[in-house]
Amino acid sequence: MERESSFLAQGRAEVEDTADASEVNQNLYLRRFRVLAGGNITDRLSFFFETDTPNLGKYDVETDAKTGGDIFLQDLIVTYSFSEDFKIDGGLILIPVSHNSEQSAASLLPVDYGAYSFISSGPTQSRVGRDYGVQMRGYPFQKRLEYRLGIYQGIRNLDTQENNADAPFRYTGRIVLHLSEPQTGFFYSGTSLGKKKILDIGASADLQDTYRAYAGDLFYDQPLPNGDGITFQLDYIYYDGDDTFIAIPSQNDWLIETGYFNQQTKLRIFAQVAFQDVVQSSRQDEKRYQAGLAYWGKGHNFNLKLGYTIIYKEHLYKMSHLYRDQYILQSQVFMF
Secondary structure, three states, X not given: OEEEEEEEEEEEEEEEEOOOOOOEEEEXXXXXXXXXXXXXXOOOEEEEEEEEOOOEOOEEOOXXXXXXXXXEXXXXXXXXXXXXXXXXXXXXXXXXXXXXXXXXXXXXXXXXXXXXXXXXXXOOOOEOOEEEEEEEEEOXXXXXXXXXXXXXXXXXXXXXXXXXXXXXXXXXXXXXXXXXXXXXXXXXXXXXXXXXXXXXXXXXXXXXXXXXXXXXXXXXXXXXXXXXXXXXXXXXXXXXXXXXXXXXXXXXXXXXEEEEEEOXXXXXXXXXXXXXXXXXXXOOOEEEEEEEEEEOOOXXXXXEEEXXXXXXXXXXXXXXXXXXXXXXXXXXXXXX
């Protein structure tokens, strides 16, 4: 048996306006602390798991308390590979809603994920985008095509009036066209820092009862002379909770990320834009604009990121608007 274990730690200093912009919340905390392990049990059977302790020590103005040190299982994936064309994953699995939703937290381009990449987690009782189930995955046609088809637990009681444990399961599907170097790992890259040429075009669907989420995405990573590199990502997700998850109103969500990496200085400038367009008369749309600078001292193993975000919220019926500022300095140590 071959196995490896490691950890991911992201420490953060944060200054952010509160939800109503009436106060400023200042924090020093651990954004993520994860213990990871993985390996091969046989030539065909492999495993991966990780724990997480998110937002450890972060002060919450609503509860007037710091987040405790709750440790929980984040991922547990057991994979049997019949071939590169056909694999079966089982366990607690990250749902492939979009490229950004399926990325590794250790390789993110900006400070964090898009703000709307995991909004279905609460209503579907998922754990940060993870659900219990089985998934078929493969890379046919010389790894130019990728598919993921899964059946998951979802929420078991869809009727608030009575027990309804026989609710339909949750179904997901994703297909990706790899036009350059394929990504055949379980998690996607956020940036290769000028080391790989990646051009992926993907589409996904996430369904349970009348709930629907459809997505399309483009990811482009291009090495440049002298070891430099550019990265670009575009994600679109349409969510509609309908009567199944009324907490997810019909909406169109967009994510755009880009960055330029300079190998000589190991610096990268980056930008992230996220839009939430709620499709209903009483609109509460939101827009987030982030720009920043990152120092990749040891690539994904050690880096520092400084980001500034403007959060713009349109209130009901567009009668008033709300602007909030967020400043984040984050350090990452990752060994795997």
